Amino acid sequence: MTDTKGGFLSVEDDPWNKSMSTGTSANSSTAEQKPAHISATEWERLQVRKKLEKNKAGPFEPGLSVLADPTTRKRCRECGSVEIDFVWEEVFRCAVCNPCKEKYPEKYSLLTKTECKEDYLLTDPELKDQELLPHLSKPNPHKSHWHDMMLFLRYQVEDYAFNHKWGSAEALDAEFERREAEKKRRKEAKFKEKLLDLKRKTRTEAFRRNNAMAGAGEGGSRPAKFGDAIGGRERHVHEWGRAVENEDGMTVKKCVSCGMEVEELEL
Ligand SMILES: [Zn+2]
Ligand SMILES: [Zn+2]
Numbered sequence: 001m002t003d004t005k006g007g008f009l010s011v012e013d014d015p016w017n018k019s020m021s022t023g024t025s026a027n028s029s030t031a032e033q034k035p036a037h038i039s040a041t042e043w044e045r046l047q048v049r050k051k052l053e054k055n056k057a058g059p060f061e062p063g064l065s066v067l068a069d070p071t072t073r074k075r076c077r078e079c080g081s082v083e084i085d086f087v088w089e090e091v092f093r094c095a096v097c098n099p100c101k102e103k104y105p106e107k108y109s110l111l112t113k114t115e116c117k118e119d120y121l122l123t124d125p126e127l128k129d130q131e132l133l134p135h136l137s138k139p140n141p142h143k144s145h146w147h148d149m150m151l152f153l154r155y156q157v158e159d160y161a162f163n164h165k166w167g168s169a170e171a172l173d174a175e176f177e178r179r180e181a182e183k184k185r186r187k188e189a190k191f192k193e194k195l196l197d198l199k200r201k202t203r204t205e206a207f208r209r210n211n212a213m214a215g216a217g218e219g220g221s222r223p224a225k226f227g228d229a230i231g232g233r234e235r236h237v238h239e240w241g242r243a244v245e246n247e248d249g250m251t252v253k254k255c256v257s258c259g260m261e262v263e264e265l266e267l
Contacts, residue, residue: 076097077096081099094156107155108154120172121166121176122161202261206258240256241254252264
């Protein structure tokens with residue numbers, strides 16, 4: 001038993017799985033008091049294990065533990081080898097040998113929770129439901145204080161996503177496309193809103209400027225209208241200067257006669 005000091009017991013170290021692969025029960029204790037050399041977590045695990053063993057439940061169910069019997073012995077679902085991965089057998093209920101895992105990555109590669117969410121549009125509640133989709137818990141290799149990584153078996157994820165959740169691979173694709181289109185639509189709507197805002201702002205700014213100038217020129221007798229000539233009767237036509245970058249990093253151009261600034265948008 002190696003203590004990773006991160007509060008994790010790796011799958012390989014789990015005595016539960018050891019008992020699955022060798023059929024021994026070396027760790028089953030008869031003492032009711034926790035021996036000093038066993039951690040509290042480990043003690044709790046052993047108690048649960050003892051109970052299951054006593055009730056012939058879980059992995060101690062007859063038929064699962066009878067590894068020696070050639071008729072009931074689990075074999076690789078691909079090649080029939082008896083050298084299956086017992087951790088996978090227990091966690092995923094999938095009997096497969098290591099060479100076959102390598103040989104058929106389209107079935108037996110492991111997917112992270114993020115991949116399941118992004119590629120198969122599955123949700124957190126679905127992924128946390130062990131009955132729906134079993135997963136292996138692996139300590140995060142880089143960040144020991146992070147949550148354990150949840151790893152899912154590809155063919156099980158695909159079966160659930162295609163056949164139970166979305167109906168087919170095509171239906172999943174369609175849903176994916178729909179969401180992408182929706183994202184794009186929302187982004188465009190946001191951009192249009194921003195553009196409209198800018199137009200409003202520019203108009204208000206021009207009005208304020210004209211108003212102030214008209215007020216100064218005519219003693220505030222009449223409010224200037226947008227587009228009014230400054231201090232005169234004629235309609236003002238802006239004379240735009242060269243586009244320059246202002247301090248906010250926006251490209252702006254300024255009317256040389258009234259000073260109005262407009263932002264230039266790259267569309
Ligand atoms: Zn095999
Ligand atoms: Zn102008």
